Amino acid sequence: MKKVVTFGEIMLRLAPPGFLRFSQANSFDVVYGGGESNVAVSLANYGIPVDFVTRLPENDLGQCALMEMRKRGVNTQNIVFGGNRLGIYFLETGAVSRGSKVVYDRAHSAMSEIEPGMIDWKTVFKDAQWFHWTGITPAISQGAADACLEAVKVASEMGLTISTDLNYRAKLWKYGGDREAIMTELTSYCDIILGNEEDAEMHFGIKPEGISVQTEGHHVKAEAFLSVCQQMMEKFPKASKVITTLRGSISASHNTWAGVLYDGTTLYDTRQYQITDIVDRVGGGDSFMGGLIYGLLTYPEDDQNALDFAVAASCLKHTIKGDANLVTVAEVEKLMGGDASGRVAR
Numbered sequence: 001m002k003k004v005v006t007f008g009e010i011m012l013r014l015a016p017p018g019f020l021r022f023s024q025a026n027s028f029d030v031v032y033g034g035g036e037s038n039v040a041v042s043l044a045n046y047g048i049p050v051d052f053v054t055r056l057p058e059n060d061l062g063q064c065a066l067m068e069m070r071k072r073g074v075n076t077q078n079i080v081f082g083g084n085r086l087g088i089y090f091l092e093t094g095a096v097s098r099g100s101k102v103v104y105d106r107a108h109s110a111m112s113e114i115e116p117g118m119i120d121w122k123t124v125f126k127d128a129q130w131f132h133w134t135g136i137t138p139a140i141s142q143g144a145a146d147a148c149l150e151a152v153k154v155a156s157e158m159g160l161t162i163s164t165d166l167n168y169r170a171k172l173w174k175y176g177g178d179r180e181a182i183m184t185e186l187t188s189y190c191d192i193i194l195g196n197e198e199d200a201e202m203h204f205g206i207k208p209e210g211i212s213v214q215t216e217g218h219h220v221k222a223e224a225f226l227s228v229c230q231q232m233m234e235k236f237p238k239a240s241k242v243i244t245t246l247r248g249s250i251s252a253s254h255n256t257w258a259g260v261l262y263d264g265t266t267l268y269d270t271r272q273y274q275i276t277d278i279v280d281r282v283g284g285g286d287s288f289m290g291g292l293i294y295g296l297l298t299y300p301e302d303d304q305n306a307l308d309f310a311v312a313a314s315c316l317k318h319t320i321k322g323d324a325n326l327v328t329v330a331e332v333e334k335l336m337g338g339d340a341s342g343r344v345a346r
Contacts, residue, residue: 002073004048004131004293005160008036009111009136009144010065011056013282013323015091015259022092022101032068033323034087035134035167038283041324042290042313044073048297051075053124057110062084071326078124083110087140091282093132094252100281104171112141119147121154123301130293131155134165135203138182139172145182152189165289166195168202180204187236193298194243197228206231220262222246222269227334229262240264241303245288245314246272253278255318259311260286261303268304274342280321287317289324291332312336 011034016025040052052074056062058081065086069076087106094100106112125131131151138145155162164187173179183203187193200206211225229242241263248256258272291313295306312335317325 001049001297002127003051004040004043004130004132005051005053005078005124005128006036006040006132007053007148008034008134009087009106010034010037010052010056010069011087011089011106011109012061012065013089013091015093018281019093019095022090022103027088028119031322032065033283034285035136035165035286036076036132037069038062038067038286038324039132039165039290039293040074041326042074043288043294045326046290046294046329048294049075051078051124051128053080055080055082055110055114055118055121057081057083057085059084059086060111075293076121080082080114080118081110081196082118083108083113085109087111093280096251096253099252102171104314106140112144114141114147115143116146116150119151121151122158124159125155125160128155128158128160130161130163130297132163132165132173132289132293133186135167135183135248136169136172138177139169139179141175142177145177145186148339149182152186156189161192162190163192163289164190164194164204165292166193166199168195168199168203169284184235188237188238190239192241192243192292193232193236193239194245194285194292195232196244196247197225200228200232202234204232206235222258222267225260225340226262226267229260229267233262233264243292243307243310245311247271247284255281257284257311257315257318259307261307263303266303268307270308270311273311275315275318278318281318283323283325284314284317286323288314290325294329308336309333 013031014028092101244333246258291310295309
């Protein structure tokens with residue numbers, strides 16, 4: 001199987017232990033992660049050959065991030081080095097009615113100072129079949145946006161399948177770039193588009209038509225997204241599939257979780273999972289994307305099965321501390337089959 005390539009920033013994550021607030025913390029737990037690196041780790045866990053491409057500083061923290069990818073089975077030979085620092089984000093984990101908080105410290109990171117020409121994309125894509133980027137990368141700097149555009153153009157020329165997770169982040173896009181214009185051009189190259197209703201509205205002004213997204217009780221309605229998917233396909237005619245996750249937030253500790261996929265003709269949806277006592281919801285969307293890419297590659301004629309795999313995989317991620325989804329295909333398939341008992345395997 002040819003490889004998948006993901007491109008973005010990996011960061012140092014610092015979080016107070018357990019559910020402590022920042023003001024209570026005397027120490028921080030250390031994790032390395034980021035949207036595109038999380039997708040790469042999921043794919044490696046499922047046996048898919050995968051490259052993660054980024055720019056890292058040549059210091060100990062850059063090496064730690066590199067080692068994290070290597071130990072998860074992700075190829076790192078196309079990572080480039082330069083700059084002075086690794087991006088950082090601080091996470092305060094919420095519980096019940098108190099939501100989680102993220103504080104970014106990624107200005108002037110090695111990846112934010114990337115420029116076109118630093119990565120030889122033709123070499124990177126030589127033996128690849130799929131390229132994945134997210135809306136986080138063009139949000140961190142104009143240079144990162146330009147490098148991402150360079151990548152999608154080469155990937156398109158070389159015939160790769162291109163996917164994106166639109167990933168709107170309100171705390172990013174601070175450098176003055178025209179968000180809608182940048183995201184519209186980048187997304188126009190994509191075959192597979194993942195995004196929720198906030199992503200579609202904030203990036204492109206696309207809203208669900210004539211129906212409320214949520215009912216009372218926080219149940220997210222799949223049919224509300226048909227108009228969003230149709231509008232996205234009209235705006236981006238290259239796209240063959242538009243997908244969204246359906247998260248109902250009952251509390252920080254209890255979410256509902258499902259998914260929708262539209263192929264231009266049929267709207268597929270999934271069972272709704274009740275995720276109670278959430279361990280860590282960061283990376284939930286990335287784990288969905290990793291599961292979706294695996295599903296679409298493994299079941300190319302069965303979009304329903306691919307979508308079911310993605311939702312089950314990301315449901316399991318909510319039970320795992322850290323950014324990445326450290327589960328196996330067998331564990332995902334067990335949950336897909338209806339076994340959510342959590343019984344000890346022995």
